Amino acid sequence: MPDTKIPITIKVNGKSYARSIEPRMLLMEFIREELDLTGTHIGCDTSYCGACTVLLNGAAVKSCTMFAVQADAGEILTVEGLEAGGQLSSLQKAFGDNYGLQCGYCTPGILMSTCQLLAENKSPTDGDIRKAIAGNTCRCTGYQNIYKAIHAAAESAKGAS
C-alpha cells in the first residue's frame, strides 16, 4: 500500500503548522488529531450534518469531505479562532445570550457557517440565515433560537462598527 507522506503547511487560526501527512488524512482529522483542536466536531462523517464546518480561505467547508493535503498553503479558521484574549466573540456571546444551543455539538459548525454569512451580509433576513445554515443540522433547538442568535450577532456587529 502507498505510504508516502506529503509535506504540507497550513495556517490555522493565524498560526502556521508544517506537517508530513498521509494523503488520505481528512482535514477534520488533521485539525483534531495533529493539531489537537477538538472544537471542530465529527458528526455524521458523510458530508451531511455540518458539525465539522471550518472556514478555508474565508469559505465554509465540511472538513470531513476534504483531504488535508488539499488545504496546503491555505488559511483555516476553526471555532477556537473566534475568541480573542480569552474573551468570546460577539457571535459566540449572542449564541449564549439567546440560548442558541442546547447540547452544543453542532454549535462550532453553525458558528463557522454564520461567520461566512455575516462577512458577506451585514443585515441577513430570516431567509438568508436559513439558507446560510441549511448545511448544518441541529437536533436540539428546533433552530428558532439559533436564528435569534444570528440576528442578534448581526445587530451587535453593526453597533460595533
Added chain:
Amino acid sequence: MYPRAFHYHRAASLQEASTLLGQLGDEAKLLAGGQSLIPLMKLRFASPAHLVDLNFIAGLSSIKEEGSSLHFGPMTRHAEIEHSALAAKIPIVHDCAAGIADVQIRNRGTIGGSLAEADPSGDWANVLLALNTQVRIANAKSTRTLPLNEFIKDAYTNALAHDELISGVTVQIPAKNSGGAYFAFKRSAPVYPTASAAVQLAMEGNTCREAAIYLGCVGLVSVRAKEAEAALRGQPVNEKTIAAAAEAARAAADPQTDMRGSADYKRAIIAALVKRAIAAAAGRARGERVEVSHIYA
C-alpha cells in the same frame, strides 16, 4: 472513516493531469471538488489507487462571455456561479447553482466535476441539457467538443477516454423572449433531490415557440419529456396547456421506488414541479422577475 490509502498527485496543468491519467491507468481518478468522490471513497464504494488533484491548477475557475455564449472553466465552483452576475444572464443556471446542496458543498463542488460524474440525481446535467450546452474535452495532445447529450452516456458514465478531461463548459445564452426555471424537491438541503424539473421556453407573445423539458432523478439519465414539450409547442401557455404538459411529464418519468419515496409519489412530484417550472419560465420569458427556490419536504 478512512478511504483506502492512495497515491496523491498534484497536477500543475490540465496537460499534466491528462499525462498522469495516461501513465497511471484505470486506477487513477481526478479530484475536482471532491464532494461526491470523497464520500464515495470514505464509504469504499470507490477505492482509486491514485488521485490526481486539479485544485492547484491556476485559471480553471472562470465565467466568461464569449460571443453569444457563457464559458465556464471546468473547476468553477457552484458558489461562484451562484454569485456571478454574468451567469445570472441565464436565470435557470442561477437557479441550479444556488440550489445545489448547501453553502459548504457549493463552496467546493465544481460544474466540471458534476457533469463528469453523470449522477442521474445531479443538478447540472439536467439543467444544462435544457439549454444548448457543449462540453470541451482535452487530453495532453488534442481537444474536442461534444454536445452535452452525447457526453452523458448512461448513469455515472460519460464519453471521456481514460486520459481525457473536461476543459470547459460552453452554454449558449438563450435568445430574447426566452425563459427557463429549475425546481427540485428535496427532503433537506444537503441531500440529493427526490425529483427535479428543468424547463426552458422560447415564447412569441403568449405562444410557446420552443420548449425543452428535462426531468431529474426519475431515470438512469435525465429524462427528456418530449410529449410534454409537444403539449406546449405552438400553443398558448395557459392553465390547460400547462396541465397537459405536466401530465405528459408524469407519464415520461420512469422513477424507482427507493428511500426517497415510491415511484408513484415521485411521478406526482414531477407533475407538480413541471407545472411550477413552466409558469416561472413563461413569466421570465415575459421579462418578469421570478424568484425560484427549491421546495423542501
